[in-house]
Amino acid sequence: MSFSIKKQGDIVVVDVEGQLIVGNRQELKQKVLDELEKGEKKFLIDFSQTGYIDSSGLGVLVSLSKKIREQGGELRLANLNDDLKTLFELTKLDTLFQIADTRERALESF
Amino acid sequence: MTDIRSRGEDAAPLGELRIALEVSIPSDVRYIERVVEIVRSQCMAVLFAPRHCALNVPVALSEALSNAILYGNGEDPGKHVRVRAQVDDEQLVLEVADEGTGFDLEEETNDPTQLENIEREDGRGLFLMQQLMDRVERFDDHGNVIRLTLKRGA
Numbered sequence: 001m002s003f004s005i006k007k008q009g010d011i012v013v014v015d016v017e018g019q020l021i022v023g024n025r026q027e028l029k030q031k032v033l034d035e036l037e038k039g040e041k042k043f044l045i046d047f048s049q050t051g052y053i054d055s056s057g058l059g060v061l062v063s064l065s066k067k068i069r070e071q072g073g074e075l076r077l078a079n080l081n082d083d084l085k086t087l088f089e090l091t092k093l094d095t096l097f098q099i100a101d102t103r104e105r106a107l108e109s110f
Numbered sequence: 111m112t113d114i115r116s117r118g119e120d121a122a123p124l125g126e127l128r129i130a131l132e133v134s135i136p137s138d139v140r141y142i143e144r145v146v147e148i149v150r151s152q153c154m155a156v157l158f159a160p161r162h163c164a165l166n167v168p169v170a171l172s173e174a175l176s177n178a179i180l181y182g183n184g185e186d187p188g189k190h191v192r193v194r195a196q197v198d199d200e201q202l203v204l205e206v207a208d209e210g211t212g213f214d215l216e217e218e219t220n221d222p223t224q225l226e227n228i229e230r231e232d233g234r235g236l237f238l239m240q241q242l243m244d245r246v247e248r249f250d251d252h253g254n255v256i257r258l259t260l261k262r263g264a
Contacts, residue, residue, distance in 0.1 A: 019143055019168075021139075021142060021143065021172055021176075022139045022142065022172070022176040022180070023139045023140050023142055023143060051164075051168070052164065052165065052168040052169055052172070053169070054169055054172040054173055054176065054235075054238075055173055055232075055233075055234035055235040055237075055238055056176065056232075056235075058234055059230075059231040059232055059234065060231070062229055062230070062231050063231045066229060082161075083161060083164050083165035084165075086161075086165060087165065087169065087238075090223075090238065090241050090242075091222055091223060091234055091237070091238070092222075092223040092228060093228070095228070096228055096229065
């Protein structure tokens, strides 16, 4: 499991490869916060290569969303498969995040 | 993985297949993913629904393990978490035991979907276990045990 970060225009794109769980959530948090500190404002987290997410993983996404908003930035999520969508629906986090079906749509939505 | 049903008339009847396993890990969250993978592969072996193997089992077990490691054992490297899994054609029963004193399942379960909780970083673990499993029980047996039951279903 790992996270890769790249810039696409002025958008920071993070790919979550594998699981987003209690064992690696801090790594994702720190990587995004580092970019936020550098002055980046637009963030897209892509889950096309993600297995499952646990409650700590969801918690980190909530926390990042708040921190990015506090800095005047925006966070989008993309490519949740049906199982991950169910997880967001069960927790009603689908109402908190802006979720796009594809990476392209998410990039266009900024 | 070989599909047991695809082997034709010579295939062993699934109803007779029972898997039981026990895993013990130190109180370290880095072990969670490996244990989940072991249990998930057993569910796949008895042809549980793909959604159960990809979502219900991994997330609920991951929650039970992190609770046991972080809260039950306080990440004490000298304490262990024991996982028992029994799978057959009807259901999966998981027991996750730690060395802690236990907790009140009902009292500790919040509703994270309430407006005042939606932006909280924590408080979704027990709720998710209950949403994703058919039954969640807690009892004491020389330590604190959480038992998760998932019916095979469709």
